[in-house]
Amino acid sequence: MKLHEYQSKRLFAKNGVPIPEGDVAETPEQARAIAEKIGGRVVVKSQVLVGGRGKAGGVKLANDAAEAEQLASQILGMDIKGLPVRKVLIDPASVIEHEIYLGITNDRAAGMPVMICSAAGGVDIEEVAATDPDKILREHIDPVFGLRGYQIRNLASGIDLPRELWRQFGKIANGLYATYKGTDATLAEINPLIIDGDGNLLAVDGKIDMDDNALFRHPDLEAMRDPDEDAESEKEAREADLAYIQLDGNIGCMVNGAGLAMGTMDIVNFFGGSPANFLDIGGGAGPDKVAAAMKIILSDENVKALLINIFGGITRCDDVANGILEAMKMVEVNVPMVVRLVGTNEEEGRALLADADMITATSLAEAAQKAVAAAAGA
Ligand code: GDP
Ligand code: MN
Numbered sequence: 001m002k003l004h005e006y007q008s009k010r011l012f013a014k015n016g017v018p019i020p021e022g023d024v025a026e027t028p029e030q031a032r033a034i035a036e037k038i039g040g041r042v043v044v045k046s047q048v049l050v051g052g053r054g055k056a057g058g059v060k061l062a063n064d065a066a067e068a069e070q071l072a073s074q075i076l077g078m079d080i081k082g083l084p085v086r087k088v089l090i091d092p093a094s095v096i097e098h099e100i101y102l103g104i105t106n107d108r109a110a111g112m113p114v115m116i117c118s119a120a121g122g123v124d125i126e127e128v129a130a131t132d133p134d135k136i137l138r139e140h141i142d143p144v145f146g147l148r149g150y151q152i153r154n155l156a157s158g159i160d161l162p163r164e165l166w167r168q169f170g171k172i173a174n175g176l177y178a179t180y181k182g183t184d185a186t187l188a189e190i191n192p193l194i195i196d197g198d199g200n201l202l203a204v205d206g207k208i209d210m211d212d213n214a215l216f217r218h219p220d221l222e223a224m225r226d227p228d229e230d231a232e233s234e235k236e237a238r239e240a241d242l243a244y245i246q247l248d249g250n251i252g253c254m255v256n257g258a259g260l261a262m263g264t265m266d267i268v269n270f271f272g273g274s275p276a277n278f279l280d281i282g283g284g285a286g287p288d289k290v291a292a293a294m295k296i297i298l299s300d301e302n303v304k305a306l307l308i309n310i311f312g313g314i315t316r317c318d319d320v321a322n323g324i325l326e327a328m329k330m331v332e333v334n335v336p337m338v339v340r341l342v343g344t345n346e347e348e349g350r351a352l353l354a355d356a357d358m359i360t361a362t363s364l365a366e367a368a369q370k371a372v373a374a375a376a377g378a
Contacts, residue, residue: 001210002049006089007224008206011183012190015175018168019203022091031072034090035065041093044071046078046085049229051124051207056080061093083228094204095197100159101125102173103189104141104180113141113180115151115173119159121192147177168201183221184214233296240292242281249274250304251375252297252335254290256281256315264309267364273372276303284314290323295331305336305375309367312343319345321352328356336374340367 003011009019022038024047025031035042042065046058053059058080062068068090078085099122107114120128120135128135137158139151152170161169172193180188187209196202215222227235237244243258251273255261258280265275277300281293297303310320320341327333337358341349350360359374361367 001212001215001222001225002229003208003210003221003224004047004049004087004226005045005206006047006087008188008208009203011179011208012175012188012203012206015178015182017172017175017179017190017203018201019206020091020094022089024087024089025072026076026087028069028073028076031088031090032065032069035062035068038090038092040064042068043091043093044068044075045089045091046075046080047087047089048080048083048085049226050081050083053080058085086228091204094194094202096192096194096204097197097199098195099192100161100194100201101128101189101191102176102193103187103191104176104185105187105189107140110140112143113177115139115141115147115155115177117155117159121194125189125191141177143181147174162195165195165199165201172201172203179208183208184211184217185209186211233299236292237279237296240289240296242279242289242293242296244280244293244296245278246300247275247277248302249276250302251371252276252279252300252303252306254279254281254293254297254306254308254310256283256285256310256320260309260311264307264364264368267368268307268371271365271368271372273368273375276300281315281320285323286319287323287326290320291327291330294324294327294333298331298333298335303335305338305371306333307367307371308337308339308341309364310341310343310349312341312346312349314344316344317341317346317349318352321349325352325356336371336377338367338371338374340364 006024013019023034042062044060046053060071062071072088075088101118101121103116104113117137118128118135137155141147152173156166156169185208189207190203191205194202194204231246251268253264253275255264261280268275339358340361359370361370
């Protein structure tokens with residue numbers, strides 16, 4: 001789950017990170033009132049859960065409250081990368097002397113979080129990584145010891161931060177790590193962290209990505225969820241308790257078990273296809289869940305073939321077969337379906353599907369190849 005800039009910055013501030021003292025508006029009038037209270041120049045910032053709002057015209061400077069109102073009315077009507085802007089953040093405008101990147105994410109290979117810092121802030125870190133990899137500094141954080149003083153000094157000296165700002169930088173780095181840890185985040189990022197006109201550090205932009213599997217520990221943060229965050233299908237999947245992620249390909253995949261789902265996607269790729277989604281219907285999924293899953297996959301217009309790969313264990317193949325038949329009554333299946341059922345009650349499952357119009361396969365390789373061929377032919 002992603003948090004908005006204003007939500008992320010407020011969480012950072014609770015941990016001692018300095019942020020501009022602004023507020024959120026849902027109407028141009030509110031924006032004006034906030035700007036009047038701030039006084040002077042303000043920045044009007046769209047609150048949508050995508051990066052690159054600046055480039056998309058969703059971040060604008062206003063000289064006074066009247067201009068803030070006018071810009072807010074313009075930005076509140078925008079769509080940024082497909083997401084409607086429903087809120088704007090009005091912050092006092094900062095004079096920017098320098099833009100720094102500071103973030104923490106999980107390094108799965110290292111098995112611990114890594115703090116990333118760059119003197120080339122303001123732009124996407126992915127872009128810096130591609131064009132200027134030497135400008136990116138990393139410090140792995142041992143969760144037992146936490147972020148150590150020498151690591152903070154390594155980063156500060158590595159980006160040539162003026163000495164007099166090292167103390168401030170340390171406070172911000174520690175505050176960012178505390179927020180990352182405290183929210184069970186998978187990403188916490190300040191971009192840019194600026195040196196302002198007074199020569200102080202200030203977190204001008206903020207981003208937190210939380211680990212959905214830890215959300216049950218944070219009901220207060222869950223309450224901040226923006227329903228516009230996900231595609232409609234991902235919302236439906238969450239409600240049906242399905243792990244679903246929409247992708248760019250054209251082969252819909254319905255699989256039980258996350259590992260098998262990943263393996264299935266790899267094999268689809270191996271045979272020259274491209275998966276339209278990741279979907280794990282979970283262990284012991286009954287017909288209802290299977291039907292919900294099929295409905296969600298087929299609602300994606302890119303899907304040209306459906307690959308069902310079930311390894312029956314706790315999940316019974318006859319339950320899955322019933323779910324498929326159930327779903328076929330509810331949604332019109334207008335793409336070829338390739339089904340591979342093995343494991344618990346596979347004979348019963350296959351018998352149930354014998355009369356349905358679908359392609360069967362016994363091995364996964366065979367199923368993937370048939371799905372790739374079917375998608376190409378469709
Ligand atoms: P993003 O494009 O979604 O990452 O949004 P940001 O909040 O990072 O804003 C994009 C860019 O707008 C920043 O990198 C700054 O260059 C600029 N910007 C944001 N806030 C201010 C501000 O208060 N003053 C000035 N001068 N520029 C700002
Ligand atoms: Mn930014």
